[in-house]
Amino acid sequence: SALQATALAGVTHNRAFLLELLDQPIFVEGGATTDYIDRHYPEGFSSEQPGTASLAAGIVLQQILAAEQHFASALSVNEELRGWVSTGPVTRRHTYEVGDATFNAEITSSSAEQFSVTLMEATHTVTLQTLNADRVALLIDGQRVVLGYHQSDAAVIMLATDQYEVTLINTDLIPPESAEDAQGGKVQAPMHGQLVSLLVEADQAVEKDQRLAVFEAMKMQHEILAPVSGVVQQVNGHVGQQMAAGDVIMLIEEAEAE
The missing domain is CATH 2.40.50.100 (RNA polymerase II/Efflux pump adaptor protein, barrel-sandwich hybrid domain)
Structure with a gap:
């Protein structure tokens, strides 16, 4: 559980591989031999890549953190007005990068906790449940997902689950060089x-x-x-x-x- 709760960012590591090993009964029971990796991973280990639902979670988390920052810096704003706008649901469009891939996403917020995200021809509903300094619980299409995260700046957020780690970049928020x-x-x-x-x-x-x-x-x-x-x-x-x-x-x- 300690390894599952650990999110590593900025360095090369084998966290996903260790988690997979700890999910193998023969390894946990001490039955693995020195040729275990050669026999079970002859072509090496590749961690699971995030799907559109996971990317939607990261996109929403980035929106939520930005809203939290704006709310914290506002003066004398009633808690009941958090996320309220007079124009109804608000839709935003941004461009993102994950690794070598670039894609567009459309984010519609109906409240401070409820979002709809369309990307790569898929649409997901995302609802915030709990948020703290390094972990967030979300309902993604009705399924509860807990993510570890680290936000290095407004444009870049790193996500970690049991299966994968990914860095999501909102290219629209990258500061200009001059x-x-x-x-x-x-x-x-x-x-x-x-x-x-x-x-x-x-x-x-x-x-x-x-x-x-x-x-x-x-x-x-x-x-x-x-x-x-x-x-x-x-x-x-x-x-x-x-x-x-x-x-x-x-x-x-x-x-x-x-």
Whole structure:
């Protein structure tokens, strides 16, 4: 149980292999000989890879930890308002990396504890049960799962179960390398609200400060302006969509300075 409760991050280790050995009766009973590994693992050992349900758990955990941090830094916010928004369920879209794989995910939160995640053509419901400094209990599609975790920063979270360990990276949260990069072509929702109008489309050339979209929040409409001149590379939002503060509406490939 001590090994199961241990999560290792940042170093190469054989935790998953040791857990598998301890699940073998012959090994536990002392019947293993010096050729045990050669006979049972002639091609080496490969740990189980996480499926979409496990990745959805990591994505939700990252969202929950971010919300916890925002709530902790807020002033005089009633506990009953945790996770509440006036616009109903909020959907976010992010890009993630796991090893060499990159994928997109859509996360919809109906409360501070309940989420739906769609990724790789699969959809999972995830509900938070308990959370502490290094372990979380979730219901994933109705099944209880306990994960060990370590969050090195807002973009990177490491997960550990009996079967696998995985590092999940939200590439949208990776800090830019310079202030100049930070002012690039990422167009984000300024606050929680609804996208009521899109004035440009993918592959369209735009000028700096050109109107791109109209965003409605708290019964007021806000113009979304182009931060740079360039070409619209990708449009993530659609008219009528509820978005959270910081969600990426579109990406603009900045024109090279002449």
